[in-house]
Amino acid sequence: MEIIYIAILFFSFLAGETKSLKFSILSLVPHSIFIVIVVFIIGYVNNIPSLYLIAVLDLVVRAILMPILLFKCLKNRVETETKPSISHPLSIALSIVLLSIGYHFVEMFKSSYIPHVISSFSSGLTLFLYGFYLFISKRDILKMMISFFIIENGIHFLIISMIPRMPKFIEVLITFNFVVAIIFLVYISLRLNEIFVREEIEKLKKSSSQRS
Amino acid sequence: MSIELVPYLFSFIAPFIASLIVFLLGKKRFIKESVSVLSIFLAILSTILCWSALSISDKTYLTFGKVFYIDGFSILMQLMVEFVALMVILYSFFYIPKVYNHRKDNFHNYYSAILLSTAFMNLSFIFNNLFLLYIALELSTIVAVYVIVFNLNKDSLRAGFKYIILINVGILFSLLGIILLFYMAGEPVMISNIGEVIKALPRNIALLSAFLFIVGFFTKAGLVPFHLWLPDSYSESPSSVTVFLAGGVTKLGFYGLVRTITGFSFNYEEIKILVIFLASLSMLIGAIVAFNQRDIKKVIAYVSISEMGFIASALVLKTYEGIFGGVFHLINHTLIKGALFFVAGAIVYSCESRNIENIKKAIGKMPTVITTSFFIGSLAVGGMPLFASFLSSITIFFALTEEGFLWASIVLIVSEFINAVVLLKTAIEIFWNKEKNEVSTISIPFLMLICTVFFVILLILFGIYPEIIYPLIDSATKGIIRILS
Known part of the structure; x- marks a missing residue:
């Protein structure tokens, strides 16, 4: 299990730190697939069949629907990230520190204070913290959406590890909320891209008419 | 349930x-307006x-x-949101078709989004x-973004993006707080038993959960x-929507605050001090930043942030007077902001600009109702006698002082004064x-004037005859205290 958690964190690092937005979104696919695997294993090991439903829902929403929706945002825009507020090398270094040391400390905290929670707790809390770091350090709209996605995945893991027997309709409703929020974000992002393209065309027209 | x-x-x-119904069949004006x-x-x-x-x-x-759990506070909040939604819908009948004519094919979606959010x-x-x-709170937040970006220009879209992403990420912290409470309690945490759950929590966990709730609901x-999302969303959305945001959407944050953070502040002094400190920061920063604004709606937005600080500081006090003052000011804030933003809407309607310099150049003779409403709103923000806000402010002032927060009471009075000065300066x-010196009066649709005046009348009525609203506020206050104490 430990390796799967590390893989999840590694792919979230790739999603957060690669400059190419296409690659960032693609990194979310294995990230989400590993989440699905973890949820399925937790359901099997702890004998909670209702988690299978959540695993299927995660597969549809997090591994398939979300990347598709995020890919839509690439329409009418450059596929490289807008310059973040923290320089790229520093951000990579900070991410590595946050993910590795953060995970290690959360794991220590878990085993000393809350040993009864399911093992995905440390990964969930680290994802939440890392997503929040990305959220405040990135300025690109799509990267902010990716960080929101990572934070949400962290919360999802925390729910599963702390209250695995929570009524599943609540978890389904929380996922539904998340999907609706992403749909609205994609709508806004697409409209903004259209406006930027229109502005660029107008600028080009102006400069060409000045030259002629 | 039967x-x-x-x-x-x-x-x-x-x-x-x-x-x-409005979403599916509301293309006809009569249907969307009457059904709403x-x-x-x-x-x-x-x-x-x-x-x-x-x-x-x-x-x-x-x-x-x-x-479902319904007490006086739930009823008061529902009535307030319904009243605001009604005023917003009535105001929009004339305001939206003129100012946002380029979106005429989507007017039914606008009404549908307001109804769904309500x-x-x-x-x-x-x-x-x-x-x-x-879940319901987050859905209402998400749906409201459609009306914020209704103009579909670059600024409104940016404001909408900021609104939805910041609130969604912020509110996830409160979800984390709920998860922590559930984990510690070992059963679903209900509003009806949250007081007992909080009392049974270990100190560190209680402080951590309270912090998470503060981030989310603040x-x-x-x-x-x-507050970073608020000024842009208020200024870029249609004025009717701004009233909806100020009177409804932000009030949900206070609802969450009362149901959770107030409970922690009843048991932990640190939480009370932290909230009152942050609320005082809101009061001062809102009032000071409002001074530099040249956008009329941003001026009112920052004043609104300042005033919301009064409410937050009162709602974490352990006394009946404190909570009573906070709930009363919650109503007054809605009325004041309703009046001021509707006046701002009338100005935008006639001048087609929010910039004070442009308004000065373009504005003709405004109807007396509009100018008077703005002045009354400004005086009410200052907590002048005869207005309901005087009673609520003075109650909060004494409640804060009695609980040993004299410094916060002074900050309250100072920021009230600054807010009133900022708004009166803008009005003058x-x-x-x-x-521009035009003799003819600008024509503002009657319904828009009525909606504006209605807020002002209630502000004066509750100021002169507060006993009209007291039973409802009393029931709400007792409801809050019953759960948490």
Whole structure:
């Protein structure tokens, strides 16, 4: 299990730190697939069949629907990230520190204070913290959406590890909320891209008419 | 739950069904307008039914199974949101077609989004389970973004993006708090038992959960330092929507605050001090930043942040007077902001600009009703006698002082004074120092004037005859204290 958690964190690092937005979104696919695997294993090991439903829902929403929706945002825009507020090398270094040391400390905290929670707790809390770091350090709209996605995945893991027997309709409703929020974000992002393209065309027209 | 209870739940069923009807069949003006108004009237009727059922019963709350929990505070919040939604819809009949004519094919979606958001808000006020409250609260937030970006220009889209992403991320912190409470309690945490759950928590966990709730609900309410979404969303959205945001959407943050953080502040002095400190920051920063603004709606937005600080500081006090003052100011804030933003809407309607310099150049002779409403709103922000805000401010002032927060009371008085000065200065600049001297009065649709005046009349009425509203505030205050103490 430990390796799967590390893989999840590694792919979230790739999603957060690669400059190419296409690659960032693609990194979310294995990230989400590993989440699905973890949820399925937790359901099997702890004998909670209702988690299978959540695993299927995660597969549809997090591994398939979300990347598709995020890919839509690439329409009418450059596929490289807008310059973040923290320089790229520093951000990579900070991410590595946050993910590795953060995970290690959360794991220590878990085993000393809350040993009864399911093992995905440390990964969930680290994802939440890392997503929040990305959220405040990135300025690109799509990267902010990716960080929101990572934070949400962290919360999802925390729910599963702390209250695995929570009524599943609540978890389904929380996922539904998340999907609706992403749909609205994609709508806004697409409209903004259209406006930027229109502005660029107008600028080009102006400069060409000045030259002629 | 039996079928007899359905009329009580019409507060969210009616706007929900109406939003579907308007979305599907609302292209015709008559349908969208009549259905919207009718559904809000039905929702108000349902809430009044609940209020009368609560009044005649011996209990201070009603429960429908384990799902719904209705007390005086739920009813007060529902009535406030329904009243605001009604005013917003009526105001929009003339305002939206003129100012946003380029979106005429989507007017029905605008009404549908307002109704849907109202339905989710009303639902969150009566849910007992904290998870369900969170879900309804978040859905109402998300749906409201459609009306914020209704103009579909670059600035409104940016404001909308900021609004949805910041609030969604912020509110996830409160979800984390709910998860922590659930984990510690070992059972779903309900509004009806949250007081007991908080009391049983170990100190460290309680402080951590309170901190998570503060981040979440302060973001939702738009309080400093989590207010970044608020000025842009208020200024870029249509003025009618701004009233909806100020009177409804941000109030959900206060609802969450009262149901959770107030409970922690009853048991932990540190939480009370932290909230009052942040609230005082809101009061001061809002008032000071409002001074530099040249956008009329941003001026009112920052004043609004400042005023919301008064409410937050009062709602964490352990005394009846403190909570009473906070709830009373919650109503007054809605009325004041309703009047001021509707006046701003009338100015935008006639001048087609929000910039004070442009308004000075373009504004003609405004109807006396509009200028008077702005002045009354400004004086009410300053907590002048004769207005309801005087009573609520003075109650908060004494409650804060009695609990040993004299410094916060002084900050309150100073920021009230600054707020009033900022708004009066803006009013004088716009209505007296205007550069255009037209003899003819600008024509503002009657319905827009009526909506504006209605807020002002209530502000004066509750100031002169507060006993009209006291029973409702008293019931709300007792409801809050009953759960948490």
